[in-house]
Amino acid sequence: MDITETAFMLILNAGNARNNAKEAEQFASDYEFEQAEEAIKKAKDDLNQAHQIQTDLIQSEARGENQQFGLIMVHAQDHLSMAMMAIDHANSMIKLYQKLYQLEKER
Incomplete structure (x- = not known):
């Protein structure tokens, strides 16, 4: 696989990780925590492939x-960084929604 194909594989896996992290946040916001955990697991699996x-x-x-790295590889590295941040953010949001859910149940 040449460097351009490698960069696009990195973009693909990182993009999938980011999308799954966003999906996990959406599930958590609907208090669907089991689905949120499944989505965050998929995100982590995709991130591991990118990593x-x-x-x-x-x-x-x-x-x-x-290796001759060009702008496409820089772009791929940006996608990887954003995926890592998205997963961290989604994990925080899942915890926040779990706490909110508990507070609402206690009312």
């Missing part, structure tokens, strides 16, 4: 293999 691609690239460079 593995990044790790392979780093190891390749560490071995001295010359």
Whole structure:
């Protein structure tokens, strides 16, 4: 796989992770916590795939293999960072909605 294909695989997996994290937030906002946890698990699985691609690239460079990184790879790295932030945010929102749900039940 060439570097452009690798970048697009990174974008694909990171994008899927971000979308699943957003889906988890939506489930949590509807108090559907089991579905939220399933979506966040999918997000983490997708993120792990994206992270593995990044790790392979780093190891390749560490071995001295010359990689020509262009704007597409920079874009892919942005997607990976955003996916990581989306998952962190979704986890926080799930906890917040769980607390809100408990408070509403206690009323």
